[in-house]
Amino acid sequence: MASTDPAVRTAAGRLRVAVPSVAERVASELRLQLAEGALLPGARLTESTIAEDLGVSRNTVREAFAELASERLVVRHPNRGVFVASLGAGDIHDVYTVRRAIEVSALRGGGSPEDVAAVRAAVEEGKRAAVAGDDEAGGTANQHFHGAIVAMAGSPRLNTIMAQVLAEMRLFFHKATADAYFYQHYLPDNEAICEALEAGELDRAADLLSAYLDRSEDKLADVHGESGTE
Amino acid sequence: MASTDPAVRTAAGRLRVAVPSVAERVASELRLQLAEGALLPGARLTESTIAEDLGVSRNTVREAFAELASERLVVRHPNRGVFVASLGAGDIHDVYTVRRAIEVSALRGGGSPEDVAAVRAAVEEGKRAAVAGDDEAGGTANQHFHGAIVAMAGSPRLNTIMAQVLAEMRLFFHKATADAYFYQHYLPDNEAICEALEAGELDRAADLLSAYLDRSEDKLADVHGESGTE
DNA sequence: AATCGAAGGATTGTTGAACAATCGCTAAAT
């Protein structure tokens, strides 16, 4: 998620506890507020305001902005400021294009038994959330499911790309989260995909996932429908 | 490639000529030096030195570093400085995992006749370079080829991801570029893939590309072989 | 002699203040 390593090895070889830089902490804080919906898409982030609120220098806020901008969570308008990114219809399709490419590829490659177990665990997590009627938990479980699929590829780069894409989607999911059945509706799909994966039928699992993503995109596009494109 | 848009629309609706910020210009300059091999992997980039050399503030250099770090062209070691990224064996495999996911997916999706024509153009560009014996031109033609494949997906995000990955690879390609036949060797593959694509046999084209990438990775791993892993 | 520990120097991380450039807005002028 963060661009720099959490644990650093000093020259002497000792492992040092990672104490995130102030800029990274600011970025994390903003990331949190973005995920929580405290900062809505399109909202403006004034440097001086945030600097005061968080008790840091304006320059440090600036560095945090650079990090968030590289993650597309925020958009820089030169000389105008940074704004919380707002995804339009085109962006939704784009994000799903990325997800299709990454997730399907990872699923086709299969994974170790532990990797598969992680996918299964995410499925069960989703079921429990559904039983408890906890939509938010269902949402995170769903993200765990897809994260576990990508993790099968064992690729750090794919993992970070996936994490960023999911963070982007979380940006406007507040709207969709209201739909009570939004996540539960996908539970059978997750189950089917997981079963195919466990049975070693990778191609079938990949096809199921692909169809799953297509439907998910359509649904999200419907829910969205009206918001601004840029 | 750059994180901010090149052309910005002012509130009044007028189109403003994109004058890249100083930080972006510094980042571009460093990117250029990295691509040219003026800065070798592992080399240290001292803030004050670069600030003086380019006649900008240390703070601005810092912002440029943040951008390059987000592109993985440079690695930040907290309190130690930033270093030109050096790819180890694991990184090579990882980069190719990303490429397989993205390129194969884009190829499977097919594209418009114009998209296919762009792929064909890149193939011919590579042939001309081979005839002329220009290895460097052959290398860029090869990158155009793969870039055109990804462009078929019509996804801005996939395009930037691909661009970053290619930039990463260029980082240590200086070593491999020495091999005269390195790129030419792949020309038949490019031709075959392009023909399958033009024939509308997307699955076959995708399989060819996948095999191509596997072989390319093996070859690159061999050439590499000895360099540091971190 | 080898290991350990304590200065020393250098570089990064962060702050604060300053200033020019640019933007959006308001109000005046045509």
Next chain:
DNA sequence: ATTTAGCGATTGTTCAACAATCCTTCGATT
């Protein structure tokens, strides 16, 4: 009503300073 000019605010960038941290060197100890 449209355009122009001016104004306030915010960003972009620089500069200077200081604390924190690291690497190295040197010296002390066993």
